[in-house]
Amino acid sequence: MSHSALPKPATAHRSRDLAGDIRIPGDKSISHRSFMFGGLASGETRITGLLEGEDVINTGRAMQAMGANIRKDGATWIIQGTGNGCLLQPEAPLDFGNAGTGARLTMGLVGTYDMETTFIGDASLSKRPMGRVLNPLREMGVQVKAAEGDRLPLTLHGPKVAAPVIYRVPMASAQVKSAVLLAGLNTPGITTVIEPVMTRDHTEKMLQGFGADLTVETDREGVRHIRIVGQGELKGQTIDVPGDPSSTAFPLVAALLVPGSDVTIRNVLMNPTRTGLILTLQEMGANIDILNARLAGGEDVADLRVRASELKGVSVPPERAPSMIDEYPVLAVAAAFAEGDTVMEGLDELRVKESDRLSAVASGLKANGVDCTEGEASLVVRGKPGGLGLGGGTVETHLDHRIAMSFLVMGFVTEKPVTIDDSAMIATSFPEFMDLMAGLGARIETVEKVA
Ligand SMILES: O=C(O)C1=C[C@@H](OP(=O)(O)O)[C@@H](O)[C@H](O)C1
Numbered sequence: 386m387s388h389s390a391l392p393k394p395a396t397a398h399r400s401r402d403l404a405g406d407i408r409i410p411g412d413k414s415i416s417h418r419s420f421m422f423g424g425l426a427s428g429e430t431r432i433t434g435l436l437e438g439e440d441v442i443n444t445g446r447a448m449q450a451m452g453a454n455i456r457k458d459g460a461t462w463i464i465q466g467t468g469n470g471c472l473l474q475p476e477a478p479l480d481f482g483n484a485g486t487g488a489r490l491t492m493g494l495v496g497t498y499d500m501e502t503t504f505i506g507d508a509s510l511s512k513r514p515m516g517r518v519l520n521p522l523r524e525m526g527v528q529v530k531a532a533e534g535d536r537l538p539l540t541l542h543g544p545k546v547a548a549p550v551i552y553r554v555p556m557a558s559a560q561v562k563s564a565v566l567l568a569g570l571n572t573p574g575i576t577t578v579i580e581p582v583m584t585r586d587h588t589e590k591m592l593q594g595f596g597a598d599l600t601v602e603t604d605r606e607g608v609r610h611i612r613i614v615g616q617g618e619l620k621g622q623t624i625d626v627p628g629d630p631s632s633t634a635f636p637l638v639a640a641l642l643v644p645g646s647d648v649t650i651r652n653v654l655m656n657p658t659r660t661g662l663i664l665t666l667q668e669m670g671a672n673i674d675i676l677n678a679r680l681a682g683g684e685d686v687a688d689l690r691v692r693a694s695e696l697k698g699v700s701v702p703p704e705r706a707p708s709m710i711d712e713y714p715v716l717a718v719a720a721a722f723a724e725g726d727t728v729m730e731g732l733d734e735l736r737v738k739e740s741d742r743l744s745a746v747a748s749g750l751k752a753n754g755v756d757c758t759e760g761e762a763s764l765v766v767r768g769k770p771g772g773l774g775l776g777g778g779t780v781e782t783h784l785d786h787r788i789a790m791s792f793l794v795m796g797f798v799t800e801k802p803v804t805i806d807d808s809a810m811i812a813t814s815f816p817e818f819m820d821l822m823a824g825l826g827a828r829i830e831t832v833e834k835v836a
């Protein structure tokens with residue numbers, strides 16, 4: 386679904402004593418993959434805890450358009466998949482709305498099929514680079530008809546028989562890694578992805594769970610070699626999606642910053658490829674207790690008790706970026722209230738997200754009186770504990786849900802309120818955000834614009 390609704394501005398006000406015990410909706414990365422792999426596997430897949438955000442729902446619609454049967458019974462999503470290699474040509478363009486993950490992974494999934502598939506998305510997705518996925522697909526024999534600069538809208542047509550490749554991922558991107566592995570599912574022989582910098586490993590783990598012949602070997606330099614044998618059978622699975630650590634970041638940072646807060650967040654995915662923010666906040670002095678750490682469905686999961694804390698600035702090592710890539714906007718907000726400077730480096734990938742997040746964050750901070758410096762791939766934030774004098778600005782969100790939520794969190798702490806120009810995109814990843822934050826005691830108001 387591409388977003389055509391009118392913008393919905395929102396204003397966050399200084400709040401006190403956030404308190405409560407909450408459960409975060411399902412992880413977005415795992416939810417996309419649950420719909421994709423369930424839709425492709427033979428037999429039945431049952432999913433609980435799925436994130437019902439717009440991004441994931443669009444992936445479900447795409448899988449339906451290619452032959453998967455998807456329905457919901459109570460809280461359980463039930464999928465009858467097509468069987469590996471048996472996706473059908475969709476009758477209409479597949480609309481991925483705002484979702485890079487949905488679009489790029491599906492390009493891998495269907496690109497090698499001898500059929501035409503057209504991909505479209507909203508204004509944000511249509512600006513994002515797709516060449517990073519199209520280039521390896523071209524090597525496998527896929528024909529691409531794309532708008533200027535390998536952007537959406539684009540159409541893929543696979544060869545009669547795709548050629549396996551050995552592909553070294555040139556940037557730290559789980560989406561690129563995943564697209565090539567998924568293309569390998571419909572390719573005879575062994576497709577190899579070489580991953581010099583480890584990124585989230587949900588595709589590898591989940592494909593193994595669905596029965597794919599996939600192996601991972603880490604060489605002496607720490608480089609991962611992921612091999613998948615194509616054209617094997619995938620079998621339907623039962624999946625319980627854990628809570629999203631990227632969504633958790635918003636109530637977590639809010640609880641750290643709003644004086645007197647004490648919030649418990651349940652069932653959070655603690656896969657080490659996703660926990661860079663928690664580590665960084667702990668280094669800044671955050672009071673986060675990791676409780677009831679356990680394994681659920683092959684993933685590390687825990688409950689987090691978060692109490693208001695006085696933070697100090699730190700240097701975040703660039704090699705940590707992949708494990709907290711979507712959390713930099715809200716980390717920058719935390720840094721705005723820390724004692725001293727916080728230095729963030731290795732942020733090149735932030736420029737190609739739903740917005741240019743590096744510039745959107747720096748502009749939003751400056752609009753609210755925070756002293757910061759934006760480099761080509763870095764950000765330095767000079768914090769002001771207590772937030773006195775800060776706020777009062779309006780932030781341009783550029784169709785980016787994480788910019789929207791990050792600056793609402795900021796407004797719970799600043800002396801003057803913070804307004805965002807549009808809160809509509811929050812529904813792509815965290816539809817419950819407003820109600821959940823209000824339930825903790827945060828003060829937000831939204832304004833519906835009338836046409
Ligand atoms: O594979 C995934 O599910 C994702 C990978 C990351 O993107 P990149 O692969 O572009 O880093 C991340 O930013 C995105 O939110 C989800």
Ligand SMILES: C=C(OP(=O)(O)O)C(=O)O
Nearest residue numbers: 483484485486487711738
């Ligand atoms: C980058 C993100 O998602 P995507 O790439 O799927 O649009 C995100 O959710 O922050």
